[in-house]
Amino acid sequence: MSSSDQQEPQAVRPLEVLYCQICTFPPEYCEFGSSLTRCKEWLQGAHSQLFDKYYSDEALQSKIGTLSLEAQAKLEKDSAKKEAKAEAKADAALKKKMASQVSIKRIERNKRKHVTAIHGLEAFDIELKKAAKFLAQKFATGASVTKNAQGQDEIVVQGDVSDDVLELIEGGAGPLKGVPADNVVIIEEKKKKAVE
Amino acid sequence: MFKKFTPSTDIAGQTPPKSSVQRSIRAAVLQQWKIGPETLEEIWPKKETLIHVKCREHISIYSVQSVPLFFQHFDGPFYPTLRLLHQYPSILPKVGIDRGAIRFLLAGAPMMCPGLTSAGGYLPPSEEALPKGTAVAVHAEGKEHAVGIGITELSTEDMRKLNKDVAVEVVTHLGDDLWALQTL
Ligand SMILES: [Zn+2]
Numbered sequence: 539m540s541s542s543d544q545q546e547p548q549a550v551r552p553l554e555v556l557y558c559q560i561c562t563f564p565p566e567y568c569e570f571g572s573s574l575t576r577c578k579e580w581l582q583g584a585h586s587q588l589f590d591k592y593y594s595d596e597a598l599q600s601k602i603g604t605l606s607l608e609a610q611a612k613l614e615k616d617s618a619k620k621e622a623k624a625e626a627k628a629d630a631a632l633k634k635k636m637a638s639q640v641s642i643k644r645i646e647r648n649k650r651k652h653v654t655a656i657h658g659l660e661a662f663d664i665e666l667k668k669a670a671k672f673l674a675q676k677f678a679t680g681a682s683v684t685k686n687a688q689g690q691d692e693i694v695v696q697g698d699v700s701d702d703v704l705e706l707i708e709g710g711a712g713p714l715k716g717v718p719a720d721n722v723v724i725i726e727e728k729k730k731k732a733v734e
Numbered sequence: 735m736f737k738k739f740t741p742s743t744d745i746a747g748q749t750p751p752k753s754s755v756q757r758s759i760r761a762a763v764l765q766q767w768k769i770g771p772e773t774l775e776e777i778w779p780k781k782e783t784l785i786h787v788k789c790r791e792h793i794s795i796y797s798v799q800s801v802p803l804f805f806q807h808f809d810g811p812f813y814p815t816l817r818l819l820h821q822y823p824s825i826l827p828k829v830g831i832d833r834g835a836i837r838f839l840l841a842g843a844p845m846m847c848p849g850l851t852s853a854g855g856y857l858p859p860s861e862e863a864l865p866k867g868t869a870v871a872v873h874a875e876g877k878e879h880a881v882g883i884g885i886t887e888l889s890t891e892d893m894r895k896l897n898k899d900v901a902v903e904v905v906t907h908l909g910d911d912l913w914a915l916q917t918l
Contacts, residue, residue, distance in 0.1 A: 549772040552821035555879060563908050564820070564879045570840050571909070603875045604854035605833040613837065 556585070565592060572624035574617055635661055640707065640717055642700045643725045652698035657686065659693065659717070666691055668713040673703065676711075700724050735793065735807065737842050739911035741918070746788040748797075748918070756784050759796070763804065763812050766869070767825040777818065778803060787918055800917045807905070811869045813883050816906055816913060819871055820879050826871040827864055829890070829902060830856025833875040839882055840909060845872065845902040847893045857890045864890045872902060882907030 557564060560580050561571035565588055568577035582589040591597060602610045638661040645653050656673075660666055666683045670693045674681035680696040695703070701724070706712075708719045751759070760778070764771060778784065778798050787795040787802070795805040796812075804812045814825060831845055832854025839845060850857055854875035858864060866889050872882040884902035886893075893901045906912045 547772055549776045550770070550822060550824075552776070553823060555817075555820040561909075562913070564877075566877050566879065567881065567908055570837060601833075601876045603833045604852065605875075609834055616837070 556588070559584070568592075569613075569617060572620040574621055636718070636721070638662075638721065640722045641725050642703050642707075642722065643727055644698050644700045645727045654695045654698060654700050654703060655686070655692050656695070656703060657690065657692040659714070660691065662717045662721075664713060664716065666693055669693060670695075672712045672714070673699075673706075676706065677702065735905045736910040736912040739789070739915075741915060744790040745918075746790070748785050748787050750783045751786050759784065759812075766811055767814070768827075769822065769825045773822065777822070785918075795912075795915075795918065797918050802912070802915060802918055805906075805912070811867075811885070813869050813905055816880065816883060816908065817916075819883060823871065823880065826869055826883065827858060827862070828856065828873050828880075829858070829864075829870045829884075829886075830854075830873040830875065831881070836874050836877075836881060839872065839874075839904055839907055842904065842907070842910065844887070844900045844904060845884065847888070847897045847899060847901040850901050851894055851897050857893060860891065866892075869905075870902060872904065872907075 555564060558568050558571075558577050558580065560577045561568055561573050563571055565577070565581050565585070568574055568581070571577060578589070578593060581592070592601075605613070638658060640656065640658040640662070643655045643657065645655055647653055656669075659669060670681040670683050673693065673695050677695065677697065677699050679699070682694055683691055684694050686692050704722060704724060707714050707717050707722055710716065750756075760774065763769070764774060782798045785797045785800075787797055789795060792808045793805060794807075795802050797803060802815050803818055804814050806812050814822070819826060829850055831839060831849045832852045834852075834854070835845060835849035838849075849855055856873065864870065864886055866886050868886045870884055870886055871880040872884050873879075874881045882904045883906050884904045887900045887903055888896065
């Protein structure tokens, strides 16, 4: 690079980098992730030329580079192990998800006033803040994310809207997508006679 | 630095710094990175407010329009996020690790000298030697894009000379929790 007095007033163009839709890495690094089989399937379908570039016999030969053959073999073995482990983990996570429950609880605040507490949505990857905002708009009322007595986050909506919330969750409305209807229950909580 | 980083518990708050502070951050970035003001303007337009995302252990992430662009530990150097570096690979000087070191880096380990001095590694030539404490793009043997970003723990000349111990502390890498944080 020769230094010249000429100033370059133009902005450098950003490089467009392709990222793997499965593991989010640049495809050249998929081999180090934990989903190589699925990554390869995706790349072959979406960018077949790149697939050949990275996974043809020559590419596989040359990429070993300065690594010893034993080290490469170990790397491949590790990669397969990692993948199996990640799959088992994903299975377990899915099972746990399917076993978790969302509860919609009607809570009596005083004789006429109720609030509706919705608990457990986060297990289904729902963003509580977004969901609360959505519900507040839907019912034109107040809704917030608060901690319950057990210190867990839940959404509290002003008013008795439990049946409507159930419907929205079953219909997968807005940010409330992804909760199977079987995993939702309505609970009614009567206020205990207050000792004043 | 971003191992077990959970946004919901590790982020203390998001605030826009005062405009005088924003100006001094811009000046520092221009001074620390190989980047012209025009290019920085594309990444972080002056009319956009920079947001300071305060995190645990004195980590500061800076974002524009919810996209994290760079970060800092205490008052150390500003590091671009890895995605930003991928778009503008020349903003940081490069070092390279051999293929055998890639999986250690991806596990969050610091890079030892032999990983950079071996045949598959890369260190800049003596006339472009980097001092200790330089933010560097960590590239990898046979790969086009950087695998991580780090800070030199030795000068690159000393890495060659000593050829043992930690050469580069890795601050962010592919697949860490900052990588997972595409928007804030
Ligand atoms: Zn992938």
